[in-house]
Amino acid sequence: MSAHTPGPWSHYAARLRPQYPLRINEIHGPNGETIVRWSGFDGVGKKRTVTANARLLAAAPDLLAALDEIVSYNGGAESALNDEYVMDRARTAITKATGERA
Numbered sequence: 001m002s003a004h005t006p007g008p009w010s011h012y013a014a015r016l017r018p019q020y021p022l023r024i025n026e027i028h029g030p031n032g033e034t035i036v037r038w039s040g041f042d043g044v045g046k047k048r049t050v051t052a053n054a055r056l057l058a059a060a061p062d063l064l065a066a067l068d069e070i071v072s073y074n075g076g077a078e079s080a081l082n083d084e085y086v087m088d089r090a091r092t093a094i095t096k097a098t099g100e101r102a
Helices: 046-071 084-098
Strands: 010-015 022-028 034-041
Touching: 010 046, 022 046, 034 046, 046 084
Parallel strands: none
Antiparallel strands: 010 022, 022 034
16 A cells, blocks of 8 residues: 555635636645645636546545445455445545535
8 A cells, every 4th residue: 555645635726816717726635734736727617627636636535445445344345335334435435526425
């Protein structure tokens, strides 16, 4: 397993200046530290794509934890699918990644 920054991660976005379309996006770690920062101009439809990508990045630790729990479940992955706690964690991670209820 790689030594990534532990979760939870969160997404932050803001315009650098209100009069300009330049936005800054950041993924923050659990202590508020910046893990990833990028900037770019909002284009038609691009803001939605950037936001969706940022959600997916921010959910990465949660998705990894949910998958790891399913794969290493005592009794196998198929048994994990019948455990409501495990499935709730997986659904929560998917919701965080997509912005939509899983």
